[in-house]
Amino acid sequence: MKRITIDPITRLEGHGRIEIFLDDAGAVQNCYFQIPELRGFEKFCEGRPAEEVPQIVSRICGV
Amino acid sequence: MSKLKLASYWAAACGGCDVAILDINEKIVDVANVADIVFWPIAVDFKYSDVEAYADGYIDVCLFHGAIRNSEGEHIAKLLRQKSKVMVAFGSCAVAGGIPGLANFKRREDIFERVYIESNSTQNPERVFPQTKFAVPEGELELPEFYKDVKCLADVVDVDYFMPGCPPTADQIWAVVQVIASGALPPKGAFVGCSNKTMCDECKRVKTEKKVKKFYRPYEIMIDSEKCLLEQGLTCMGPVTRAGCGNQCTSANLPCRGCYGPVDGVIDQGAKYISALASIVDADTPEEADRIISQIVDPAGTFYRYGLPGSLLRRAK
Ligand code: SF4
Ligand code: SF4
Numbered sequence: 001m002k003r004i005t006i007d008p009i010t011r012l013e014g015h016g017r018i019e020i021f022l023d024d025a026g027a028v029q030n031c032y033f034q035i036p037e038l039r040g041f042e043k044f045c046e047g048r049p050a051e052e053v054p055q056i057v058s059r060i061c062g063v
Numbered sequence: 064m065s066k067l068k069l070a071s072y073w074a075a076a077c078g079g080c081d082v083a084i085l086d087i088n089e090k091i092v093d094v095a096n097v098a099d100i101v102f103w104p105i106a107v108d109f110k111y112s113d114v115e116a117y118a119d120g121y122i123d124v125c126l127f128h129g130a131i132r133n134s135e136g137e138h139i140a141k142l143l144r145q146k147s148k149v150m151v152a153f154g155s156c157a158v159a160g161g162i163p164g165l166a167n168f169k170r171r172e173d174i175f176e177r178v179y180i181e182s183n184s185t186q187n188p189e190r191v192f193p194q195t196k197f198a199v200p201e202g203e204l205e206l207p208e209f210y211k212d213v214k215c216l217a218d219v220v221d222v223d224y225f226m227p228g229c230p231p232t233a234d235q236i237w238a239v240v241q242v243i244a245s246g247a248l249p250p251k252g253a254f255v256g257c258s259n260k261t262m263c264d265e266c267k268r269v270k271t272e273k274k275v276k277k278f279y280r281p282y283e284i285m286i287d288s289e290k291c292l293l294e295q296g297l298t299c300m301g302p303v304t305r306a307g308c309g310n311q312c313t314s315a316n317l318p319c320r321g322c323y324g325p326v327d328g329v330i331d332q333g334a335k336y337i338s339a340l341a342s343i344v345d346a347d348t349p350e351e352a353d354r355i356i357s358q359i360v361d362p363a364g365t366f367y368r369y370g371l372p373g374s375l376l377r378r379a380k
Contacts, residue, residue, distance in 0.1 A: 001201060001202070003201075003202060007111055007112075008111065010110075011106065012105075013078040013105065014078070019204060021201035029201055030201050032199065032204055034206060036133065036206055036207045037133070038174075038178065038193070038209060039166065040163075040166045040169065040174035040178060042174075042177045042182050043177040044168060044174070046169075046177075047168070048165075048361055048364050049361050049365075051280060052361070056368075060077060061078060062230065063077075
């Protein structure tokens with residue numbers, strides 16, 4: 001089985017990787033999309049004053 | 064002169080630094096005249112394997128954005144360090160941890176629980192969490208290890224220059240690009256694209272005597288757009304923040320949150336701010352001082368908004 005790795009995915013915000021597995025005939029057997037990055041805004045925004053949150057979450061994506 | 068070879072990368076970042084580079088607008092054409100881009104995921108399709116194939120030192124300048132959140136960030140930082148003559152920690156995240164560094168107030172287990180179990184859009188009754196290695200029928204998949212702590216770029220590689228800001232302003236980026244292209248590099252370890260004055264030094268607001276009897280949240284008062292925000296009882300971090308942004312927040316009636324970090328010689332911006340506050344609180348007794356200070360909501364998350372991993376504290380217990 002042949003494996004093609006596309007790493008990183010480019011020209012978008014964030015991190016991504018694609019793993020493609022080909023069978024012996026060269027047909028796609030299976031394909032996995034992976035997101036290797038996590039920052040955890042869901043958690044670290046907890047405890048921050050509500051009026052501060054817009055400036056914090058604008059850093060989820062700056063694009 | 065041969066063209067400079069330029070790389071730009073993001074680890075735990077938002078892409079705002081990349082967009083700030085693009086914000087130099089038509090000058091990007093001038094950059095293209097002096098530099099060839101050899102790696103820049105947001106804009107150009109090079110892969111990690113391309114970078115691995117470069118000779119050591121092939122890249123002249125690497126602008127590295129983002130904090131080091133996981134093993135991939137550290138691995139790519141080390142790869143780019145090996146391939147680059149000059150490594151710039153670009154933006155608050157790379158310099159001091161930035162907004163992703165707020166995660167150092169939380170524990171890794173609690174972040175995973177919140178994101179992968181509790182978040183409203185998630186159904187995960189089998190409690191599946193990311194694995195660094197995972198067997199699938201066709202082979203094995205890998206994910207980076209999510210570190211216990213967020214780190215700064217300089218925690219994992221040798222850094223030549225630091226360019227703070229969330230993000231650095233386009234004007235400053237252009238000025239730094241010109242300096243780099245001219246070859247007149249500043250001394251190693253220098254902070255570039257900023258000043259060594261404080262935000263207050265450059266702030267146009269009217270300053271009188273700083274004496275604060277009560278701290279407010281912005282919605283509790285009508286903010287006077289001419290007067291110093293701190294004197295109005297808002298926790299503006301101007302006194303302990305490096306100038307360079309052009310007073311962006313204070314010009315918009317928002318208190319500075321310190322994204323340019325402290326000036327040279329100050330190791331801990333938050334601690335410095337606490338001592339600055341201690342000198343302006345207008346109290347007759349220690350009890351009154353305590354009462355006034357306790358009006359500040361989320362002091363740690365505010366005073367270390369952009370720099371917890373780079374501070375003396377590094378993380379909450
Ligand atoms: S504390 Fe803030 S508002 Fe006051 S002078 Fe300094 S930067 Fe300006
Ligand atoms: S005012 Fe403060 S927080 Fe706002 S951009 Fe400038 S340095 Fe950053």
